[in-house]
Amino acid sequence: MANSNNWGEIYKSTWWGDKAWSANTLFIDSAPPGFGLNLLKASEDMNITRDWSQWLISVAANSTDEAAPNATDTAEKLTFTDAPQSRIQQQIALEANTTYTFSVYAKVRTGTQNFRLRNVTLGQAQQFTADTSWGLNPDDGRYSFSFTTGATAITHTLSIQNAAAAGTGEIFFWGAMLNEGATAGDYVKTEASVGGSAPAPAYSGFGDAFGGVTAYYSLRQFTEAETLNAIRVRRSSDDTEQDIGFDSNGDLDTTALLAFVGTGGTDNGFVTTFYDQSGNGNNATNSTDSEQPLIVSSGSLTQLNSKAAINGDGADDVLSLSTGLNLSSGYSIFQVVQIPSANTYGITISSTDVSNFSRTMMFGSFIKFSADGTNYDNYGGGGNKGAQNLWSSVVDGSGNLDTNRNGSAYGSTITSVTGTFELDIIGTNIGVNSFEFFQELIVFNSDQSSNLGTVTTGGGTGIEGNINTYFDIV
Amino acid sequence: MSWYIGTLEEVEAYNEKVNEAKAYKGSITSNWANPRQHPDGSKWAIAANNSIEPQEESSLIFTESLSEDWTPEIEL
Numbered sequence: 001m002a003n004s005n006n007w008g009e010i011y012k013s014t015w016w017g018d019k020a021w022s023a024n025t026l027f028i029d030s031a032p033p034g035f036g037l038n039l040l041k042a043s044e045d046m047n048i049t050r051d052w053s054q055w056l057i058s059v060a061a062n063s064t065d066e067a068a069p070n071a072t073d074t075a076e077k078l079t080f081t082d083a084p085q086s087r088i089q090q091q092i093a094l095e096a097n098t099t100y101t102f103s104v105y106a107k108v109r110t111g112t113q114n115f116r117l118r119n120v121t122l123g124q125a126q127q128f129t130a131d132t133s134w135g136l137n138p139d140d141g142r143y144s145f146s147f148t149t150g151a152t153a154i155t156h157t158l159s160i161q162n163a164a165a166a167g168t169g170e171i172f173f174w175g176a177m178l179n180e181g182a183t184a185g186d187y188v189k190t191e192a193s194v195g196g197s198a199p200a201p202a203y204s205g206f207g208d209a210f211g212g213v214t215a216y217y218s219l220r221q222f223t224e225a226e227t228l229n230a231i232r233v234r235r236s237s238d239d240t241e242q243d244i245g246f247d248s249n250g251d252l253d254t255t256a257l258l259a260f261v262g263t264g265g266t267d268n269g270f271v272t273t274f275y276d277q278s279g280n281g282n283n284a285t286n287s288t289d290s291e292q293p294l295i296v297s298s299g300s301l302t303q304l305n306s307k308a309a310i311n312g313d314g315a316d317d318v319l320s321l322s323t324g325l326n327l328s329s330g331y332s333i334f335q336v337v338q339i340p341s342a343n344t345y346g347i348t349i350s351s352t353d354v355s356n357f358s359r360t361m362m363f364g365s366f367i368k369f370s371a372d373g374t375n376y377d378n379y380g381g382g383g384n385k386g387a388q389n390l391w392s393s394v395v396d397g398s399g400n401l402d403t404n405r406n407g408s409a410y411g412s413t414i415t416s417v418t419g420t421f422e423l424d425i426i427g428t429n430i431g432v433n434s435f436e437f438f439q440e441l442i443v444f445n446s447d448q449s450s451n452l453g454t455v456t457t458g459g460g461t462g463i464e465g466n467i468n469t470y471f472d473i474v
Numbered sequence: 475m476s477w478y479i480g481t482l483e484e485v486e487a488y489n490e491k492v493n494e495a496k497a498y499k500g501s502i503t504s505n506w507a508n509p510r511q512h513p514d515g516s517k518w519a520i521a522a523n524n525s526i527e528p529q530e531e532s533s534l535i536f537t538e539s540l541s542e543d544w545t546p547e548i549e550l
Contacts, residue, residue, distance in 0.1 A: 234503050241500030272502035289496070290475075290507040290521040313475060316510075375549070431510055432545050 114163030269296030318427030341386025372419025407455025
């Protein structure tokens with residue numbers, strides 16, 4: 001337990017926990033309890049996954065490439081993938097209302113490389129730039145990030161994480177430490193746990209499993225390792241707007257949403273922005289009131305299959321990407337969407353160009369995938385309208401298009417899909433026949449056919465299984 | 475969704491009236507609706523705001539929904 005005195009402060013003991021306590025004895029507070037302790041495990045063994053769980057990263061233990069700052073040991077080499085959520089992390093139970101400092105030694109071989117120290121639980125992080133030097137005497141190349149816990153003692157997740165702007169890169173790390181206090185204490189080595197396995201993260205999203213995502217629009221959280229918003233909402237009562245994020249389960253924060261919009265019969269909430277959670281910042285917005293889809297209707301959350309769903313009017317409701325995506329030479333598009341049964345067809349994504357257009361159009365018994373104005377039909381069974389479906393459209397580097405509906409092949413492979421798919425709009429590009437519900441759109445500018453996995457009832461593996469596990473489509 | 479049908483000038487004037495009345499306060503929303511042209515080019519439509527009438531001198535025609543001929547033909 002920490003006391004509230006400042007270091008070096010003379011204070012009168014009133015606390016039985018003080019050593020040699022007696023009432024009104026004077027003490028000099030040399031350091032708070034806990035100072036000098038390293039609360040992390042495996043401080044020099046970041047490859048030990050029962051202590052440090054790994055997310056979209058590779059860790060080379062005791063890399064012979066680099067001596068540690070103590071010039072005796074070897075350091076660990078962390079190779080970040082091109083994703084801001086690339087990281088290793090550890091969970092630690094911490095006291096309430098207490099300041100801690102998270103520190104680590106870091107070095108690169110040449111140039112500089114950014115990385116972050118993060119308290120995932122608090123959503124706080126600090127970015128640093130590692131350079132080519134480190135050492136203990138004098139202390140060099142050590143980076144520290146301080147944070148203060150909240151009113152409740154809980155388990156916190158701390159990460160050594162890629163820079164916010166992502167990019168790939170190698171950084172050597174050594175001597176991770178968490179100590180109580182507002183500054184990093186003298187480094188103390190700690191050993192790895194004996195036995196057991198790393199505890200499950202508080203929430204694991206799509207972005208924690210799959211890297212290389214070009215754009216991610218969803219009402220579920222991409223990763224726990226970033227502070228993210230799902231949507232920006234305009235409320236009907238006064239046309240003000242507010243960002244809405246996620247709850248601790250990675251679901252849309254419907255408590256905050258309904259508190260903002262209201263729960264009365266005339267309270268509606270409209271989506272002005274569908275945030276790109278991938279880290280690429282390619283948000284989809286609509287500045288036009290009458291074309292904004294709903295997320296709250298008459299005071300209630302709009303839902304599809306018991307999950308929050310953006311509710312379009314099936315006519316002209318759309319959201320436009322800030323920067324169009326030009327997809328070619330292998331790309332993959334995943335959509336959890338429903339088109340209205342009353343319409344002949346529904347356009348779920350499209351280009352601004354209506355001549356050499358790109359679109360996915362769902363009809364009653366087939367879908368039409370058009371890359372650049374040329375139609376590539378893909379026929380299959382009925383049931384495309386008025387139902388929640390996961391559509392996977394994967395074009396490989398040779399221009400072969402394969403479509404899956406809910407994890408099963410839909411029609412046969414279509415060849416010669418060589419045009420560039422220009423994805424500018426979530427919804428229609430002709431002012432009619434837009435979507436009814438949209439829950440998730442994931443775009444890779446790469447062929448993901450080897451990562452599709454399988455879909456089983458209530459779950460599955462790979463990309464499609466991950467989507468089905470959350471949305472429970474099958 | 476209900477609509478007003480008229481000339482481009484009339485639907486733009488209606489849109490401006492709604493924008494002034496709404497005086498959007500958010501950082502994203504700034505416009506009520508986008509005028510929509512009939513495929514034959516002869517007339518325009520704009521989404522009706524149930525709380526705001528057109529100007530008195532306007533000859534906009536109110537309709538509960540747009541007829542099928544407003545839907546552009548697409549190659550199937």
